[in-house]
Amino acid sequence: MTAFTLAHLSDPHLAPLPAPRLHQLAGKRALGYLNWRRDRHKIHRRDVLDTLVADLRAQSPGHIAITGDLVNLALPDEFTQARAWLESVGAPADVTLVPGNHDAYVRVTTKQTSQWAEYMRGDSAGTGAPLSFPFLRRRGPLTLIGVSSAVPTRPFMATGSLRRSQLDMLEQGFSQIADEPSFRVLLIHHPLSSKASYKRLTDADALLALIKRHRVDLILHGHDHVRSTMWFEGPLGRVPAIGVPSASATPHRNYPAAAYNLFSISREGDSWRCEQRVRGFADGAAVEKAEVTELQRVQLI
Structure with missing residues (x-):
């Protein structure tokens, strides 16, 4: 079988x-703006982002996954700018x-995020359907399962949460694809x-329990701005x-x-x-090119 290439940036x-x-x-937003003006800008x-994306596109991946934080303060004009950037990616x-x-x-961003809806809509959702998480997309041999951990938080906090309703729907989704052989x-x-409580996924234990029961072959995330590999228990192994x-x-610093x-x-x-x-x-x-790592071989049932 010809290999399928999935690119991931965040x-x-x-x-x-x-x-x-x-x-x-x-x-x-006031605190975030001060932080942006002080050093984040x-x-x-x-120019760094544009060079990276140009290199990514030159690799001709079969699909591209982006795991969030397109904007900074969730200003309305940022969402419009991000929509144009998404279109330049693919x-x-x-x-x-x-x-x-x-x-x-902040809490007023739901309508703004809908500008990106086509990039976050499952295959079974009709055009114009409201955003719903989790969603499923099938691309080549892959089943992509998208969830949203994005929730507004108070100042100095950057936690995420899936919440019970999304976890329940995710359980149902796993059951629906239980017999599919896709990756x-x-x-x-x-x-x-x-390790940082102010940045954690608050219901990570519930999600890990789902992954322990239902086969997931690869998890991709962002948020920490570092290169990392963690291993979690699944029904067929790590x-x-x-x-x-x-x-x-x-x-900068340790990043x-x-x-x-x-x-x-x-x-x-x-x-x-x-x-x-x-x-x-x-x-x-x-x-530049970096090392190649074989992550795993997943044995099918």
């Missing part, structure tokens, strides 16, 4: 930040998006384990959860420069083979 935090109106800088650069059929906490920075990829913004640096970042992942997925007899490649900036200078 946390573009699109720059430049549109000029906010005074009435928009209340509460959490130096870290998240559009068509809705070729790009799957799940939102991040910055995309839900299953779960897309979520928040990592399933975090499941890799892969994080990636911010797609627009210059190296690396921008990078993205390429996953080569192929069926070999009664099992799946998944191989990871990382491409990113070396010392902030240029996109």
Whole structure:
């Protein structure tokens, strides 16, 4: 079987930040704006993001997954800017998006996020249908399972939550695809384990219990702005959860420069083979190849 390539990037935090109106800088946005003006505008650069995306597109992946945080303060003009950026990455059929906490920075962003709806709509949803999570998309040999951990939080907090209704629907979705032999990829913004309580997924234990009962072959997330691999227990063995640096970042403190992942997925007899490649900036200078890692072989039942 010819390998299918899935590209993964996250946390573009699109720059430049549109000029906010005074009435928009209340509460959490005011703190975020001060933080952006102080140092974040130096870290998240559009030229870095554009170079990374150009390199990604040159690899001609079969599909692209983006795991949230397109915007910074969830200003209305940011969502319009992000829609134009999404279109430059690819068509809705070729790009799957799940939102991040910055995309839900304040409670008035639901209508704005709908500008990206085509990128977050499952195959069975009709055109114009309201956004609903989780959603399923089938691309090549993959079943992409998108969930939203994006919820508004108080200042100085960046936690995420799926909530009971979404977890219940996810359980139903897993049951519906139980007999399908596809390679299953779960897309979520928040990592399933975090040492920082203010950044954690609050109902991670409930999600991990689902993954322990239902087969998931690969988990992709963002949020932490670092390259990471964690392993969690699934019904057929350990499941890799892969994080990636911010797609627009210059190296700073303990955070690396921008990078993205390429996953080569192929069926070999009664099992799946998944191989990871990382491409990113070396010392902030240029996109380069990094090592290749074989993540796992998933034996089919």
